[in-house]
Amino acid sequence: MEIRNIEIQNLRNLKKISLFPSSGLNFIVGENGEGKSSFLESIYIMGNLKSFKTSRIRECINWDEQFFFIRGKTDLHIQAIYLNRAGDKKVSLNGKRVPPLEYLKNISVIGFFPQEEFKIFQSFSEIRSLIDRGIFNIDKEYLLLYKAFLHHLENRNILLKAKKKDEKLFKIVTEKFIETSTKIDKKREEFLEEIKPVFSDIVRRISENKWNITFSYFPSKYTKEKAIEEEEKGFSLFGAHRGRILFELNGKKMRSFASQGQIKVALFAFKLSLIRLLKRRGTSSIFLIDDIGGEVDIKRRSFLIEFLLEEKIQSFVTSAIPLYIENATVFQVKKGKIWKSQ
Numbered sequence: 001m002e003i004r005n006i007e008i009q010n011l012r013n014l015k016k017i018s019l020f021p022s023s024g025l026n027f028i029v030g031e032n033g034e035g036k037s038s039f040l041e042s043i044y045i046m047g048n049l050k051s052f053k054t055s056r057i058r059e060c061i062n063w064d065e066q067f068f069f070i071r072g073k074t075d076l077h078i079q080a081i082y083l084n085r086a087g088d089k090k091v092s093l094n095g096k097r098v099p100p101l102e103y104l105k106n107i108s109v110i111g112f113f114p115q116e117e118f119k120i121f122q123s124f125s126e127i128r129s130l131i132d133r134g135i136f137n138i139d140k141e142y143l144l145l146y147k148a149f150l151h152h153l154e155n156r157n158i159l160l161k162a163k164k165k166d167e168k169l170f171k172i173v174t175e176k177f178i179e180t181s182t183k184i185d186k187k188r189e190e191f192l193e194e195i196k197p198v199f200s201d202i203v204r205r206i207s208e209n210k211w212n213i214t215f216s217y218f219p220s221k222y223t224k225e226k227a228i229e230e231e232e233k234g235f236s237l238f239g240a241h242r243g244r245i246l247f248e249l250n251g252k253k254m255r256s257f258a259s260q261g262q263i264k265v266a267l268f269a270f271k272l273s274l275i276r277l278l279k280r281r282g283t284s285s286i287f288l289i290d291d292i293g294g295e296v297d298i299k300r301r302s303f304l305i306e307f308l309l310e311e312k313i314q315s316f317v318t319s320a321i322p323l324y325i326e327n328a329t330v331f332q333v334k335k336g337k338i339w340k341s342q
């Protein structure tokens with residue numbers, strides 16, 4: 001996928017933007033506070049229907065306005081999202097309103113935001129969603145399976161919450177819930193197995209053979225203890241919505257022992273391997289990276305630029321420091337306005 005034109009209205013300090021990016025590397029330069037991250041945030045929201053900065057996406061609406069609107073014309077379709085202060089959200093594909101999961105299944109916008117990566121790493125749901133979004137793109141049955149799972153989960157939670165539940169019905173719903181959940185776990189495991197060799201190759205290259213980072217998926221399975229606790233809590237305590245992925249660095253759990261820098265490298269490599277794998281499977285992602293000048297050291301910077309050129313994917317890279325990047329199309333940002341540099 002490739003953005004040919006993007007229009008942004010009222011997203012943070014970007015009041016009205018229409019931009020025609022290049023299909024390769026787009027380099028966005030501007031001083032702090034001018035709107036670089038907001039521009040990446042707009043593309044991210046267009047691709048993921050959520051922000052990487054806040055879980056309250058309404059905060060992204062410009063302070064003086066009542067709504068934001070983002071519309072991207074890509075080589076595949078026209079996708080748009082509108083959100084107002086009352087919380088009305090309209091998501092559309094080629095001018096037709098569609099449910100969020102339908103919208104998301106053919107889009108892949110992956111970003112690396114150094115300041116937020118630690119938070120992302122701590123959240124199993126963020127990493128799960130990266131994986132699930134990846135599988136949506138390459139396995140057309142996965143969305144149906146996923147929707148069925150969500151449906152059974154919801155029904156099961158309703159029954160668990162009820163004061164007196166129909167035990168027979170609960171048994172049937174639980175069986176279906178476990179069945180879809182197990183299938184999802186299996187798909188995730190298969191997908192992760194495919195990523196592993198790509199990932200370890202990238203880690204080796206960016207750590208110059210110093211680090212050995214591995215990851216494993218841990219499904220959340222039924223136990224008698226959980227079943228008892230569920231009755232008290234009133235919601236499902238096992239299932240695919242609770243599967244965890246854990247990283248280890250040289251045999252030590254990263255969540256407990258790794259430095260922020262190591263965590264960034266692990267996620268960076270994970271996201272790049274996702275991009276490479278999806279590309280091999282026929283889906284071109286769009287890649288965003290915020291503040292490459294300040295956050296990414298020179299060695300990794302050149303690795304990344306080489307990688308992006310090699311994979312031939314569209315990317316948007318910001319920096320407060322003007323850097324010279326061969327073959328990049330350069331844009332300037334000032335006071336919420338963006339224009340192409342000559």
Ligand SMILES: Nc1ncnc2c1ncn2[C@@H]1O[C@H](COP(=O)(O)OP(=O)(O)O)[C@@H](O)[C@H]1O
Pocket residue numbers: 011012013030031032033034035036037038039059060061062063064
């Ligand atoms: N909801 C909002 N409405 C208007 N302006 C905002 C909103 N949220 C943040 N801003 C402002 O937008 C400006 C641009 O921020 P940002 O894109 O993060 O800058 P940069 O990444 O270039 O340093 C900042 O001055 C910030 O205070």
Ligand SMILES: [Mg+2]
Pocket residue numbers: 033036037038290291
């Ligand atoms: Mg910024």
